[in-house]
Amino acid sequence: MQPFDVYPRWQIEPVKAQGCRIYDKKGEEYLDFYGGHAVISIGHSHPRYIEALTQQLSHISFYSNAVINQLQGRYAKKLGLMSGYDDYSLFMVNSGAEANENALKLASFYNKRKKTVAFRKAFHGRTAAAVEVTDNEKYRSLLSSNIESIFLPFGDMDAIKATLATQDISSVIIEGIQGVGGIIVPTPEFLQTLHEACAETDTVLILDEIQSGFGRSGRFFAHQYSGIRPDIITVGKGMGNGFPVSGVMISQKFKAIHGQLGTTFGGNHLACMAAITVIDVMKDENLVENAAKVGEYLISELKQINRIKEVRGCGLMIGLEFSEPINTLRDRLLFEHKVFTGASGTNIFRLLPPLCLTMEDAGEFLIKFRKILK
Numbered sequence: 001m002q003p004f005d006v007y008p009r010w011q012i013e014p015v016k017a018q019g020c021r022i023y024d025k026k027g028e029e030y031l032d033f034y035g036g037h038a039v040i041s042i043g044h045s046h047p048r049y050i051e052a053l054t055q056q057l058s059h060i061s062f063y064s065n066a067v068i069n070q071l072q073g074r075y076a077k078k079l080g081l082m083s084g085y086d087d088y089s090l091f092m093v094n095s096g097a098e099a100n101e102n103a104l105k106l107a108s109f110y111n112k113r114k115k116t117v118a119f120r121k122a123f124h125g126r127t128a129a130a131v132e133v134t135d136n137e138k139y140r141s142l143l144s145s146n147i148e149s150i151f152l153p154f155g156d157m158d159a160i161k162a163t164l165a166t167q168d169i170s171s172v173i174i175e176g177i178q179g180v181g182g183i184i185v186p187t188p189e190f191l192q193t194l195h196e197a198c199a200e201t202d203t204v205l206i207l208d209e210i211q212s213g214f215g216r217s218g219r220f221f222a223h224q225y226s227g228i229r230p231d232i233i234t235v236g237k238g239m240g241n242g243f244p245v246s247g248v249m250i251s252q253k254f255k256a257i258h259g260q261l262g263t264t265f266g267g268n269h270l271a272c273m274a275a276i277t278v279i280d281v282m283k284d285e286n287l288v289e290n291a292a293k294v295g296e297y298l299i300s301e302l303k304q305i306n307r308i309k310e311v312r313g314c315g316l317m318i319g320l321e322f323s324e325p326i327n328t329l330r331d332r333l334l335f336e337h338k339v340f341t342g343a344s345g346t347n348i349f350r351l352l353p354p355l356c357l358t359m360e361d362a363g364e365f366l367i368k369f370r371k372i373l374k
């Protein structure tokens, strides 16, 4: 058997990683400004992460949700306190798409409505419901075509008010900062209007913080810049620093009913221990503050480069839009200067480094980035 060939791959084989650095089979060192798609939060191979997971593995790594798992409660408490959502509940699953799938379903169980509103350029995952609220035809099959979703322009307050006024929308799902769409930051006014319109029409507001959460934006959640409190928040990626774990944070207006949601692997012992360690390290090493500080420096320096059409984002979630395709620049950065970056569409760089990025790492990136623009 062969792997199903759906990924265009760089011809690089990483075999080791440490902090913000990756090492390939040939011994080459790379600076990681991609974080494996915004996943690496506390840094690669953090010693506390290795120690905690190794210890847990030697005790118990998995048993089903049919028994008590105190680690889930321990984690929920820590996440609640760190994020400012101590009064919410947590349902743990395994991937971002699965978290959104459960969030959309929970909204529909709650208000017994069917339709969902999402935004142009949104990305929420590839499973049946998540892909129907993702604005990319290429990812969709006929299988889930009976799921009704409406795409509105990002930031259009009138469109939101008019659409929700029909009172037949179950939920609105929005990213804290649009990631795959090209690092598009909502204004606080837009999020506040959206929150208000949802509350007035009993529409569930789902904040997808899978990419923008866990400190990446320089706040624990990107939506916290606007001061709103959504009904449901979905989390993933940086939550496990590479361990596949995700979650749905649920406000008190939803009642838990036995059997309504479920998962075999979600919230298993190893996943909990990975997530607990990430949050402990994030707190002890002030990584949210670090993302804000280093991100601010990077953004202000990048704004001085004339060839970049627009610099967007906050914290360590940065988009650089060019007037021309960037594929050659990106390849030069990777193969000549050994720096991994992400991209969006043809013209946008996406910078998503680990949150432990130092000022020196940022300086090194800027030197290398300026070189490819010469």
Ligand SMILES: Cc1ncc(COP(=O)(O)O)c(C=O)c1O
Pocket: 037, 095, 096, 097, 098, 100, 123, 124, 125, 126, 175, 179, 180, 208, 209, 210, 211, 212, 236, 237
């Ligand atoms: C905002 C957002 N939501 C959901 C997902 C889907 O996450 P996963 O690939 O873990 O299913 C992604 C992945 O890129 C994402 O960026």
